[in-house]
Amino acid sequence: MSKSTSAELHPGGHSDPATTRRDTGASKKERPIPRRRASSLRGEPPGDTAPSMSTMYDRQQLEGFTNTTVTTPRATAEKPHRGRKRRKVKSFFKRWRSLSVRHTWLMPLLVCLLVVALYAIYPHPSNPISAALFLSYPLPRAKGDSPDVLIHYGKGKKDFAFVAFYTIFLSFTREFIMQRLLRPLSIKAGLKSRAKQARFMEQAYTAVYFAVLGPLGxxxxxxxxVWYFSTAGMLEGFPHKTxxxxxxxxxxxxxxYWAQQMIVLLMGLEKPRKDFKELVAHHIIxxxxxxxxxRFHFTYMGLAVYVTMDVSDFFLATSKLLNYIEAPIVIPYFMIFLSAWAYLxxxxxxxxxxxxxxxxxxxxxxxNAQIHTTLGFAGNLTSTGFGLASPVLNPIASVSASLFPATANLISKAPSMVVEWFNTPPTFQTIGPYDLNWETQQYKCWISQWIVFSMLLALQLVNLFWFFLILRILWRLVASWGEVVEDDRSDADDSVEGTEDRKDELDTMRKEQGAIGELEKPALLVNGIPLPEGESGVDVMVANGEKR
Incomplete structure (x- = not known):
């Protein structure tokens, strides 16, 4: 590039502006402008765990180049103070965004610290911030109760503030543990693929969380x-208001935790799996x-469901971790996980x-008569009640009854047992009041019975879908004579994970930058006027009526 061109591009040069413009036009015709060296993305930023945010740091590197505007001395001399302030503000936000993308735990940490600071200004239960940090609605002890009696707490709208704050707090713990502890652990375990590292960190965090919450539950x-999953205990003393x-x-x-997991899904912080729709349905339910x-005081029943999910999720997460690191005990542990999942x-x-x-x-x-008729054949194992099939089935029934009398007796009682079971009212109706009363907050009635049953049934159907996938893995495991197979819910093939990850990153980067208008080309200003693409500075001067 000629000296005159350099003087024009870099304000503060001492060449004559007219000569600069003539030399610029001549040099453009004489030889092509050298191609500018591309900016380096510098690889993957340290500590970045979320696949959908993995390009944010790369985009930050490009912004420092693409947003640089080339100006002339006249353009910079017009309003220098205002331009400097604007550049400082933009530079500050760029640095902050780059820092928050590098360390995704920083933003939720600052929010948590802000809430704690607001409470520290006036640390008293009357402070509205207190509801976000501590339990609300404590009930006074009854007269005559000893100090050892536990204080009970009621329910109310302030509990939403508690859940909201700890949703943010769990977001901080998730990102911090994954970036500072689990990512180095995944690298140490020999996982080179970024996709596998991300899945390892996600499952490891899940295992850590449920290793604490499972025993606590x-x-x-x-x-x-309710101990030990007593269906009668779930309803004793209903309604459970405190x-x-x-x-x-x-x-x-x-x-x-589940609210934070839903945020993770909605923000795309985890790479979607093949069962993404089922996972979203599971979280909504x-x-x-x-x-x-x-809200309607079925918390004892909710406690039992919590425990069944938490313990089985711990075994699921640890089983996947062992599969990722190709541990030798992955197959025996998979059988333990399968048993825990089926039971719980x-x-x-x-x-x-x-x-x-x-x-x-x-x-x-x-x-009831129709049930007896349908199942009546079970009581005729030793008789001649098989109709046209009696010559064949009667000898078989007689031999079976003589070899297994207890089993034959049980089968013969099957119709009566089924009728009795179907005609016995469920525990939900027989234990505690069964009536709708809004004043006393008595919600255990036929309406809530249908609603709770339908929601638990929907949850069970999603779990059955996953259980089918687990059994398919077991079948492939048996068919392959013990060879470790991939989870059916895996989101990518290991052979192309690296290429696909980088392709997804670049596509996401282009879309995001195009959407927010950050891929603008550098503008060359002539006398404060942007130079249109494909035109020289001389053309602009002629169009404006200036002399060469």
Whole structure:
């Protein structure tokens, strides 16, 4: 580039402006302008864990180049003070955005510190910020109660502030633990793919969380009549309007965790899996169950469901972690996880569902007679009640009854047992009041029975879908004679993860930059006027009536 061109591009040069413009036009015709060296993205920023935010730091590097405006001395001399202030503000926000993208835990930490600082100004329960940090609605002890009696807490709108604050706090702990602790651990474990590192960190954080909340849930359950998943204990003493501090803290912290998980899904902080729609449905149902159970006092039932989900999620997360690092015990541990999932998410939850089946019981006599007729063949194993098939089935039935008399006796009683089971009102109706009364907040009635049953059934259907995928993994494991297979919900093939990740990053970067208008080309100003693309400074001067 010629000296005159340099003088024009860099304010403060001492060349004559007219000569500069002539030399610029001549040099453009004589030889092509050298191609500018591309900016380096400098690889992956340290500590970045979220796949959808992995290009934010790269975009920040480009902004320092693409937003640089080349000006002439006249343009810079017009309003220097105003321009400097504007550049300082833009530079500050750019640096802050770059820092917050590098350390995604910084923003929620600052919000939490701000809330704590506002409370520290006036640390008293009357401070409105107190509801975000501490439990609200403490109830005074009754007269004559000893100091050892636990204080109970009621429910109200202030509990939303508690959940909101700890949702932000859990966002901080999630990002901080993943970036500062789990990312180095994933690299040390030998995971080179960024996609696998991200999945490792997500599952490791889940395992850490439920390693704490799972035992805590069992401890809370042991202090209530619900122990050990007693369906009768879930309804004893209904409505459960108040709880001790440990119970209420556990319940609301779980609500904050699932709210934070929903934010993670909506913001795309985790790379979507193949079962993304089912996962969103699961989170929506879970949040609806949490709100309904807390508002309408079915918290004991919610406690049991919490524990079944938490413990099984711990085994799920740790099983996936062992699979990522290719641990030698991954297959035996997978069988442990499968057993825990089947027992907790299906056997226990189906027991809870069976305790509230909304059927019009007892059945009419005609329905009971039809059940007996349909299942009546079970009572004829040793008789001649098989009709045309008697010559074949009667000998088989006789031999079976002689070899397994207890089993034959049980099968023969099957029709009566089924009729009795169907005609026994569910526990939901028989324990405690069963009537709708808004004044006394008595909500255990036929309406709530249908609503709770439907929501738990929807949750069970999602779990059954995942259980089908788990069984398919088990089938492939058996068919491959113990060879480790991939999770059906994995989001990418390992052979192309690196290429696909970088392609996704660049596509996201282009879209985001195009959307916010940050990919503007550098503008060359001639006498304070932007130079149109494809024209020289001489053309602009002629158009403006200036002399060469």
């Amino acid at each position: 069992l401890y809370v359950m042991s202090r209530t009549p 709880h001790d501090a440990v119970f209420k803290t556990y319940y609301l912290m779980q609500a904050a 879970t949040l609806a169950l949490i709100f309904a159970s807390y 998410r299906h056997f226990i939850n189906l027991r809870i569902l069976s305790s509230m089946i909304p059927l019009p019981l007892p059945f009419p006599d005609a329905v």
